[in-house]
Amino acid sequence: MRHAVILAGGWGERLWPMSTRARPKQLLALAGEESLIRATLARVAPLVDGESTLVMTGERLAGRVAEELPDVPRERVIGEPVGRNTAPAIALAARLLVRRDPEAVMVVLPADHVIADGAAFRDVLSLAFEAALAEGALVTLGIRPGRPETEYGYIKAGSPARTAGVLAVERFVEKPDRETAARYLADGTYLWNSGIFIWRADRFLEEVGRLLPAVARALVGVEAGLSSASFEGEMARYYEAVPSISVDYGIMEKSDDVVVVPCDVGWDDVGAWSALERVWTVDADGNAVRGESVVVDSTGCVVYSEAGVTAVVGLRDIVVARTSEGTLVVPKERARDVRKIVEELKRRGTIG
Amino acid sequence: MRHAVILAGGWGERLWPMSTRARPKQLLALAGEESLIRATLARVAPLVDGESTLVMTGERLAGRVAEELPDVPRERVIGEPVGRNTAPAIALAARLLVRRDPEAVMVVLPADHVIADGAAFRDVLSLAFEAALAEGALVTLGIRPGRPETEYGYIKAGSPARTAGVLAVERFVEKPDRETAARYLADGTYLWNSGIFIWRADRFLEEVGRLLPAVARALVGVEAGLSSASFEGEMARYYEAVPSISVDYGIMEKSDDVVVVPCDVGWDDVGAWSALERVWTVDADGNAVRGESVVVDSTGCVVYSEAGVTAVVGLRDIVVARTSEGTLVVPKERARDVRKIVEELKRRGTIG
Numbered sequence: 001m002r003h004a005v006i007l008a009g010g011w012g013e014r015l016w017p018m019s020t021r022a023r024p025k026q027l028l029a030l031a032g033e034e035s036l037i038r039a040t041l042a043r044v045a046p047l048v049d050g051e052s053t054l055v056m057t058g059e060r061l062a063g064r065v066a067e068e069l070p071d072v073p074r075e076r077v078i079g080e081p082v083g084r085n086t087a088p089a090i091a092l093a094a095r096l097l098v099r100r101d102p103e104a105v106m107v108v109l110p111a112d113h114v115i116a117d118g119a120a121f122r123d124v125l126s127l128a129f130e131a132a133l134a135e136g137a138l139v140t141l142g143i144r145p146g147r148p149e150t151e152y153g154y155i156k157a158g159s160p161a162r163t164a165g166v167l168a169v170e171r172f173v174e175k176p177d178r179e180t181a182a183r184y185l186a187d188g189t190y191l192w193n194s195g196i197f198i199w200r201a202d203r204f205l206e207e208v209g210r211l212l213p214a215v216a217r218a219l220v221g222v223e224a225g226l227s228s229a230s231f232e233g234e235m236a237r238y239y240e241a242v243p244s245i246s247v248d249y250g251i252m253e254k255s256d257d258v259v260v261v262p263c264d265v266g267w268d269d270v271g272a273w274s275a276l277e278r279v280w281t282v283d284a285d286g287n288a289v290r291g292e293s294v295v296v297d298s299t300g301c302v303v304y305s306e307a308g309v310t311a312v313v314g315l316r317d318i319v320v321a322r323t324s325e326g327t328l329v330v331p332k333e334r335a336r337d338v339r340k341i342v343e344e345l346k347r348r349g350t351i352g
Numbered sequence: 353m354r355h356a357v358i359l360a361g362g363w364g365e366r367l368w369p370m371s372t373r374a375r376p377k378q379l380l381a382l383a384g385e386e387s388l389i390r391a392t393l394a395r396v397a398p399l400v401d402g403e404s405t406l407v408m409t410g411e412r413l414a415g416r417v418a419e420e421l422p423d424v425p426r427e428r429v430i431g432e433p434v435g436r437n438t439a440p441a442i443a444l445a446a447r448l449l450v451r452r453d454p455e456a457v458m459v460v461l462p463a464d465h466v467i468a469d470g471a472a473f474r475d476v477l478s479l480a481f482e483a484a485l486a487e488g489a490l491v492t493l494g495i496r497p498g499r500p501e502t503e504y505g506y507i508k509a510g511s512p513a514r515t516a517g518v519l520a521v522e523r524f525v526e527k528p529d530r531e532t533a534a535r536y537l538a539d540g541t542y543l544w545n546s547g548i549f550i551w552r553a554d555r556f557l558e559e560v561g562r563l564l565p566a567v568a569r570a571l572v573g574v575e576a577g578l579s580s581a582s583f584e585g586e587m588a589r590y591y592e593a594v595p596s597i598s599v600d601y602g603i604m605e606k607s608d609d610v611v612v613v614p615c616d617v618g619w620d621d622v623g624a625w626s627a628l629e630r631v632w633t634v635d636a637d638g639n640a641v642r643g644e645s646v647v648v649d650s651t652g653c654v655v656y657s658e659a660g661v662t663a664v665v666g667l668r669d670i671v672v673a674r675t676s677e678g679t680l681v682v683p684k685e686r687a688r689d690v691r692k693i694v695e696e697l698k699r700r701g702t703i704g
Contacts, residue, residue, distance in 0.1 A: 017660075294696045296689065308369075309678040309702055311693040314686040318667075320679065326661040327674040329681055334666040337648065341663040344646045350661055 008057040008111035026111035037111040088242040094201040116266025128198040142191025142260040148181035274335035360409040360463035378463035389463040440594040446553040468618025480550040494543025494612040500533035505545040626687040
């Protein structure tokens, strides 16, 4: 049976102060009227068994996430006691799914991405489910690049796999510099790594056993089902035992059985403030504005205002964001550096 | 006897959102630890009769201003029912002073300027009081310019007057462009118009009679003393009757009996955000920062933060100000354009 595993662990640091630990990106309605996580679930609902969807999030957020997803049974929103990146979370989810459904095939979905074309996405996902079953491989969705993006990782696609529309993966490549990104765009065989994966749960656990033995060993201790009284304790021990490692680095880049489905589905990870001009309405001066603001003689700006008015004059290509927690001002081209701000605020104890 | 008249009518619009109508510039501690208006009074206290100081402010602010100046008797803080610029306010003050003290000589002081060197200022003021009595002229303080400022009006000084240290005024000149300001600076005979005036009250009222007859006519109706029950009503009729006109335009530029005392007293009108780097501590990167903030890879910025943290990355010569009311972002060189913001916010009814 088809299942969905939604990853909702982070809080979108690079969108501070709109995103905060208490009000993380996946709970915001960044595009459209519903939160990103609710849109994520709604987008795949026609294809997967909602009752057996799993949501992996932080312990402190689990209640809020569960409220946001009323169609997901409460015990299936799993609050991780500590964040250990994506590989341990996905491995635990795979184990829980395969325990009830040995034939389980699962799609792993980040909770905080935007996909503009839901119908096209479901077509691609159907193909990916087929390929996961037919090829027995780890399937990833590769987005055909629309610009020389330097903030995404890329997948170099290779020769066609057996299933039509599916390609072998030659290799995963790190975030490129501007020049390399332009070359990738022109080349045509490079795809953006979407972080969306499809595989049989048992096949993925085989790869975990081979490539992440420490995770596999810890997984043995998770015997109880979700509704069992001993699950919490077992999960706590699991998260204590596993290393912190991403599924990209720990599995995808090392496995020799990865294929990719190239697609055009209007995907955007909305990873930084500079991304918002792609999902928000942009006015005639190229400004993407939300909230009460006054924008004078300014072009190419992203202006977000809450809890008061935001007024800008004479700016070009600058992000200005105001919430009750704080104000951020940064040139769009340095939007990634919001991380530095967040690190400093954490160090000071200003934010959690 | 020497008296002081403190003008506290405006609210420092160009310093929005730090200044607001409810919390105007003159009540802020922009330099040092006390409010600008309290510092203004303290600065002249050794030279004037505190009991007969008059403070002209708006009706809505009078209570707050009186609290801020406990040494000024409450009835001497006059709440104007409507703002009519400086000439009517000063004329009313002169009339009230001369009524009790026909020999009154008065200094007119804006409540919201910074004067770094109080002792030097008092020396200059003593000289100006002497000159006002000896010359019978309208005396103004002219600040020796330290930079080619384009935001101030200038005074072209002429030949020496009878009193040593005092010069005739050739003319008042409007805010110059950059090139003209540089020429004024090099010339040496141009001084900044400080808006600080010293004269005999009766002499000033003569000039009002000659140059602003509508004001003089309205003044006839103000018969009652400050503590009289009929004063409020008389004042209301006065403000209804007078035109809105500045003392600079209405009197100083037209009178042929104006002299100037050139001085160096560390004067600054702190008229706009770009002025604050002159009165606030500036760090090694040239940033003037107040409040909780994170400033990364930025130079020459003015950052003010209240009610939350303000974080900036990669900015150059930008003003960023945050308060509970709003956030402002503007290049320093366009700081004067904060007026446009304030106009728009008034138009919308966002601010009063």
